[in-house]
Amino acid sequence: MxxxxxxxxxxxxxxxxxxxxxxxxxxxxxxxxxxxxxxxxxxxxxxxxxxxxxxxxxxxxxxxxxxxxNPWLMQMPFPMMPPQTPWWAQQGRMMYPNLQAPGAWQYPGMNPQPYPGNAPVFAAKPNVYVKNSSKTKTSFSMKFDLKESKSTFLATTPWLENNQWSGEIQGEEFRVDKVNYDYLFYDARMPHESMQFDAGWCINRADLVRSMAGELIQLGFSPLAMSDFYEHWDQKIPDEPVFCVYPQYNKELDAALPIQVKPAVPFLRVLFVLVPHRPDDKSQPVFPPLPRQSHFELRTKSIEGDLQFLEWGVAFLDHRLIK
Amino acid sequence: MKWLLLSLILSSPVHALSIKGRVSSTQGCGDGKVMVWLSKIAEEFQQKELLMHTLVPLNGTYEFYVIPGQYRVEVSTEKGCEEHKNVFIVHKEARVDFVLKAKK
Incomplete structure (x- = not known):
């Protein structure tokens, strides 16, 4: 045998x-x-x-x-492992038939019609976390530079003041306007020109979230960030058999939507652009091409320092861009 | 009346409008986070279409950027507190705050 x-x-x-x-x-x-x-x-x-x-x-x-x-991932204790169905997903399924999609969905991507802006990459839920190993309190600000960008916001928590969040870092939380946030959140439409569509991987839906989480662990995301990633994306990816993943890192994201952070601490950004495939799709799509290159060299080098910002996100394309 | 509304919508500038607000609660709704859901209300939709949602800590704020139209903002907590407001937005930012109360 x-x-x-x-x-x-x-x-x-x-x-x-x-x-x-x-x-x-x-x-x-x-x-x-x-x-x-x-x-x-x-x-x-x-x-x-x-x-x-x-x-x-x-x-x-x-x-x-x-x-x-990924046997090393399977051995990790909670919260690295997928959580139970979150309370909001149970409620959301009863209220909205499209809860399992990232928003208005039209295979193989987003339906742009109900949203403002023109850019074709729908970055759903980039979350920004802070790692603060010294636990010191310090003030911070994060300012989005939209002047040179074609990006458009779709949602933020907390709301922005002049395209900026500012406040204090307390432990591993952001304190903005007297309220503590585990993470800062935004949805945005971003241009695709600065993004890469050669490197990545394709994988079946059952292993998709775990494969992206494996990448986040390698990049040094915290257990809280991993737990939130699993909680959200286990629920919010359409039920298609296979997805191709095109990871974008600092180089691509800083060009698409620049962010200035103060104090000037290391800031690691990663956004997974997902494109679904069905068995009857073209075997050689025109755009985006199937990923054949390794993404290892594109990765932002792991960051160091007592204070760090780390951002994860998942994005889908305007369905009209996929050919 | 319809034509007036339509002309108002079409003549409005094509910059992002927004629906923004703060979420707080009285006793009985827990001290966890509140989910704020934004859906589109349109005659052609038989069911509500969810556009975006965000988890907001109590007393925290949210903002959704939208195009002119009619929307529903719903909030819910793990303890089952919920509320909703309909918003018709044409050219101005809409402020939609919520103070959640426990069901009696």
Missing amino acids: KYLFFILLFSSSTFAKFVADGCPMESVRTQGPQGFYCAPLYGLFPQPQTDCIVCLQMQLQRQQQMTAF
């Missing part, structure tokens, strides 16, 4: 090739227990059960990925 398994595993290298750099045409980067590798997009979709040998290879490969996926 062991020999059969090894024969199947090695022969499956035709379909799944571990690579450090780019993937060949007709394949995409995806994530499995041993890291990132190249595989055909169709291999990521749920397959009907058959007894053909190729299907058996792929089924074994998928089972291996499911059971051994």
Whole structure:
């Protein structure tokens, strides 16, 4: 049985090739227990059960990925693990039929019609957290520079005063206008020109949130930030079989929506742009292309210092941009 | 009347309008966060379409940026306190505060 398994595993290298750099045409980067590798997009979709040998290879490969996926993540205690359905999701499902979408949804992206602005990247819920290892109190401000940007806000908490939040940092919370916030929140439409659509990975819906969370852990996000990420995005991603993830880091985001922070502390930003795929979609989409490049070199280097700001977000594209 | 409203909407500048407010509560609604939901009210929608939502700590503030139209802002807490207000926004910022009260 062991020999059969090894024969199947090695022969499956035709379909799944571990690579450090780019993937060949007709394949995409995806994530499995041993890291990132190249595989055909169709291999990521749920397959009907058959007894053909190729299907058996792929089924074994998928089972291996499911059971051994990120074992280091599975061992982490709560709150790294997905929480129960949050109270607001239970209420929201009864009030709104589209709760599971990030907003007005029109496959394969956002319906822009009900929203202000023109930019095609709908950044839903970038949250900004503060890490304050010395626990000292200090004043802060975060100012969005919209003059040079095509970005438009859709929502913020707390509200902005002249495109700025200001107040005090108390422990690992922001205190604005005498109220403590675990994080500062905004939704915004951002331009896509400064963003990258070559590097990333594609993965089935069941593993999607965990794969993005794995990236956040590597970047050093706090347990609270991870818990909020799971709580929100377990609920707010449409039920499509496969998503391609295009991570954007400081370089791309600072160009799309610059933020000035005071004091001048390290500020790590990451935004995962998600594009869904169905089995009958084009195998070679025009835009965005399937991700074949590694995102490792794009990552912002991990930041250091007693005081740090870290921002995570997930974004979807205007459906008209996807071709 | 419809034409007057329509012309008002069309002639309004195309800059982002907003619905903003503060959320507080009396006793009985808990001291946790409040979810503020924004949905679009339109005749063509058989059901409400959720546009955005945000979790706000008690006494905290929120702001939604919108285009002219009719909206519903709903707030709810884990303890089951809830309230809603309809907002028709044409060209001015709308202030929509909530003071949640426990159901009797």
